[in-house]
Amino acid sequence: MAVTLYGLPTSSSTGRVLTTLLEKEVSDFKFQHVDLSNGAHKKPSFLSMQPFGLIPVLQDGDLTLFESRAISRYIALKYENQGTPLYGRNMKEKAYVEQWLEVESQNFHPSASALVYQLSSRPKKGLKPEEEVVKQNVEKLERVLDVYEAQLSRNPYLAGDFFSLADLSHLPRTKSLIHSANIPHLFTARENVHKWWERISTRPSWEKVMEMASV
Template sequence: MAAIKVHGSPLSTNTLRVLATVYEKELDHEFVLVDMSAGEHKKEHFLSTHNPFGQVPAFEDGDLKLFESRAITKYAAYEFANKGTQLIHQDSKKMAITLVGMEVEAQQYDPVASKLVWELGIKPLVGMVTDKAIVEENEAKLAKVLDVYESRLAQSKYLGGDCFTLADLHHLPTLHYLFGTQVKKLFDSRPHVSAWVADITARPAWLKVLALQSQQ
């Protein structure tokens, strides 16, 4: 039995973020499906043993239990630095650039992208009506973020420098959902952003995540 367990849902962007990291690091692990439709993540057992906020994913490495997807990915990158893809730099200055990229994703990109994923990707799946005003507002906000990305990616191949890091990986789940919507045009219209997306979404580790998602 694998010491590492990832508890979550393959529909959850946060779960997909952790799974992408686990595959990039080539870690032996067990994926434990959490039935969110049945409210399993809100039940006492899950709250008391995995995440008191009732959210996925939850992560176990032996006796260590973590939640919050970006905290989990950082732990995996540091703890298993010598395995798989080097997802964070050891050099302090290069690491600082990567950390800035990670903060930009979390603070600038994701709040906007997640609203668009919900309105355009999730609501139609569950029979809810998309709020066009929210979509229009957040498309404009995302365009401004992607303008910054276009400028950055004109200078380096990846957001955290010249190699793939967590700064790039953290975008993969929302990109997956947004590329099935009208928002794809915002990425396609920016050549450096478009090339970056094509690169990171074709990574073997991410293709394994998508394969797992399709099996659930």
């Protein structure tokens, strides 16, 4: 039975899961478009799957799963014998992947999301960015990226010499930072971070997701 993913290609969280499916070469998954504009995500049928009314949601038989990072982990484990070994090749590598996944969710994502909101979402609503909030989150994110720069000076990817869920999970929000929030200098100013971004953002899986989002 094919898994079904409910979401929207333009959603960063949905993009994380779509990229995971493509990296794992899951060719028979079904994609169910959720029309946020008409409030489909707030209707009882959707809330029965995701009580917070957010996308994406994955259904696999009698399993219903939400939260994009949890879904990506599930996909990587279910299909671990095919496609890209996103969890590495042994327990030690898996431990490093989990470590850097936590860094992404706890250290990178909060400041990155705050900056996308301030520099992209607020102007679209006719609101000016809050300068102090921007300043604080740029400083926080730069500290995180300095740690990344040191780590990536030793390895081409965050968890080691292999592309993993830890790298993949950075794709949607980094893309928003560079293109929507228009602050690419945070990445280009750091040689190894810049090379890493060029390396992961040109993977065929991510390029396919970007094509899906532009249709």
